[in-house]
Amino acid sequence: MTVTEHKSQDQQAQALHILETVFGYSSFRGQQADIVHHVVQGGDALVLMPTGGGKSLCYQIPALVRDGLGVVVSPLIALMQDQVDALAEVGVRAAFLNSTQTFDESMQIERRVRSGDIDVLYVAPERLMTPRCLELLQAARISLFAIDEAHCVSQWGHDFRPEYIKLSVLHERFPDVPRIALTATADQQTREEIIHRLQLEQARQFVSSFDRPNIRYQIVEKANGRKQLLDFIESEHADDAGIVYCLSRKKVEEIADFLNQNGLNALPYHAGMEYAKRTANQARFLREEKIVMVATIAFGMGIDKPDVRFVAHLDLPKSIEGYYQETGRAGRDGAPANAWMAYGLQDVVQQRRMIAESEADDTFKRVLGTKLDAMLGLCETLHCRRMRLLEYFGEQAKPCGNCDICMTPPVSFDATVMVQKLLSAVYRVEQRFAPGHVVEVLRGIDSDKIKQWRHDQLSVFGIGSDRSEAEWRAILRQTIALGLLTVDHESYSALKLTDEARPVLRGEQKVQLRQYQKPVKQKRSSSRSGYVETDLSAAEQVLFEKLRWWRMETARKHNVPAYVIFHDSTMREIAKANPGSLDDLRGVTGVGEKKLETYGAEIIALMAELSG
Structure with a gap:
């Protein structure tokens, strides 16, 4: 085995050890292991992983394996405190720099950065781009840069943040520091822009399934x-x-x-x-x-x-x-x-x-x-x-x-004639009127506006009187969605025919639409039981509820969200295991060494009290 192979093996073992002892998980999920290994070895990465898929571990663990400070660029100023608290709960030295801090608080964090006393630092992009912050980071040993919510860099995306475009400076100023860009959502165009804007042309791409089956x-x-x-x-x-x-x-x-x-x-x-x-x-x-x-x-x-x-x-x-x-x-x-x-x-x-x-x-x-x-x-x-x-x-x-x-599969029907009536009505009112007016013409509504424009004299007046307003609105909406009609807002939301409408009007193309269903009040779902802990026995359910009460009180004392203490999934496992000792608790998913040390004795005492 070469020195490089030996080092790689050691790093993989170290990453798995951190996963187990710090975060309390016995194995990586999906592509996490490949991503972590790639970044630990110094590679750049673009990670597309659905919400809840475990993106944060993909940069937190490499930051702890590699020497130095892991810098996380995040637009989420209001949530940085919770993210730092969550890491502190598992024993990771974390901090943030953003505009909510006083000058003295920022100075204290900067001193800790310079002394190597922080493992993971969250920074808002606006703060990162300041000369002071860039100089601070250049004076420190940086293990990696994680660019979270990377879709914010895309002008074509749904959440564009102008300051993200400037993040290409990271590659220019820190060419040897690996960068990992992460997002839960990006179509092909957005991915290409992320790569271009952040200069990640050489980065390996990890695209997980976007499916959230639950x-x-x-x-x-x-x-x-x-x-x-x-x-x-x-x-x-x-x-x-x-x-x-x-x-x-x-x-x-x-x-x-x-x-x-x-x-x-x-x-x-x-x-x-x-x-x-x-x-x-x-x-x-x-x-x-x-x-x-x-x-x-x-x-x-x-x-x-x-x-x-x-x-x-x-x-x-x-x-x-x-x-x-x-x-x-x-x-x-x-x-x-x-x-x-x-x-x-x-x-x-x-x-x-x-x-x-x-x-x-x-x-x-x-x-x-x-x-x-x-x-x-x-x-x-x-x-x-x-x-x-x-x-x-x-x-x-x-x-x-x-x-x-x-x-509940929808009923589709041949709506060609209905759509032809709709398109004809739009044409006969000279493509100058909004949807509500066109529907009134079709249904033969004798309103003042209809009379004012003499639309009650049109051949299409009343040709759709056999259908309700709600039905016509459903047909109209689907016709717009199919691209046969468009809404022109320069003409007071007037409906206009598109080129695609011609073959339908000429009878050369059929149109299938969804049958209108009158909305009904939802009954209490029989699947409601799917949201309670159905996999727990009656005795385990009692333990689970007691654990939830304990977690709520503990979270209040620590001033953190309850899930920062333990997720429900971890508490379900604890309730099932009913641990009688710290060793019994150690193997439960989500219980790392720091949480075992902090909360283990309380949980064991709680279990004993309930079991006794």
């Missing part, structure tokens, strides 16, 4: 969105933590008030709130149980709360990347979770208007339009949603059996 995807016709949301939460998640996403700050406040008035514990979160209030609400969501956070997309990136049981959307996301990342905040612990969305025609019109009115150039608007079209395709698909979602990221899949379409 998440059930469900998209419903929007009738009364807030009422449908309440029915969903009450029937499926009455005692669970969850996130509700809304497009506007005003709607966030209104929905949070509505849920509170109906007996739920809901908190608002958006960029227009006072910083202190926003931060306090986020802290409560992380530290307490059974809280529903109602938020704009300003909330959620980097949220490490493992027991979020649902993510709901009351407005259509701008892209599949955004939808995937937001829904991925549910079920990080691998237990069943729901991704639910209420979606209607107004969502399509609103998103088209936002693109049209944005200050972006035409190229960027076309990209936004393409991404929205893909999102509409996911909403209107007649086939498995998970297949459609994974195909967007270049991954082939089979029907999942765990989305609304697989579980």
Whole structure:
């Protein structure tokens, strides 16, 4: 064996030892071992791994194996304290530098960096780019740079941060320090931009499956969105933590008030709130149980709360990347979770208007339009949603059996004649009127506006009177999603025919649509039991509940989120093992040496008390 091979073997053994003794896991998952080994040996890497897949270990363990300081570039200032606390709980010397600290606090961290007293340092990109910070890092021994949420570098992505573009300076100033860029979501175009912007052309790419099989995807016709949301939460998640996403700050406040008035514990979160209030609400969501956070997309990136049981959307996301990342905040612990969305025609019109009115150039608007079209395709698909979602990221899949379409297949029908009627009506009103007016013409509604424009004299007036307004809106929405109609916001949201509409109007092309289903109130799900600890016996369930109570009290004393102490999955294992000694507890997944030392005696005493 050569010296290089021997060193490599030692590093692999050291990485596994850290995984077991520090983090409490007996083996790596998926591609983690290959990523860790590659970075430990000094290689650059681009890592695409779904939320909850264990990305953080891919840079934390190499930072501990390699000599020096691991620097993590993260945009998540509000969460750095929790990330540092979580590492401290397992015995890792971690710290952060960002704008929330006083000058004296920053100076203290800088002194520790210079003296080699820190293993992992979290830095906001704005701070990293300052001459002072770059000089500090050049004076230290750096083991690696981890660029978290790397999709923020992409101008085509859903969460662009201008300061991320400057991170190419890391390769220029520290050419011998390995860099690992990580993200949970990036289509091919975004990946290419990450590689180009961060100068990672020579980096090895690790792309894990994007599938999150524990998440059930469900998209419903929007009738009364807030009422449908309440029915969903009450029937499926009455005692669970969850996130509700809304497009506007005003709607966030209104929905949070509505849920509170109906007996739920809901908190608002958006960029227009006072910083202190926003931060306090986020802290409560992380530290307490059974809280529903109602938020704009300003909330959620980097949220490490493992027991979020649902993510709901009351407005259509701008892209599949955004939808995937937001829904991925549910079920990080691998237990069943729901991704639910209420979606209607107004969502399509609103998103088209936002693109049209944005200050972006035409190229960027076309990209936004393409991404929205893909999102509409996911909403209107007649086939498995998970297949459609994974195909967007270049991954082939089979029907999942765990989305609304697989579980209750929609009825499709030959809608060619109905679509021809719709397209004809748009044409006859000279492509100058919004969806609501066109639907009134089709249904033969004798309104003042119809009379004013003499549209009651048109040949298409009333040709769709056999269908309800809701049915026509569903047909209209699907027709827009198919690209046969578009919404022109320069003409007051007027519907216009596209070139693709011509063969349909001429009868040369048939159109299959989903049959409209009247929204019904959700009944309490029989699968609700899937969200409780069904794999525990009655005696084990008692132990588990007692452990949860102990964890809540301990987390309160330490002023950290409960999951920083132990995840539910670890406590389930403890309840099953019912350890009688520290040695019995040592083998439980998620219990490393530091946590064993800190909490072991308390847990053993608790087990003895309950078993006795």
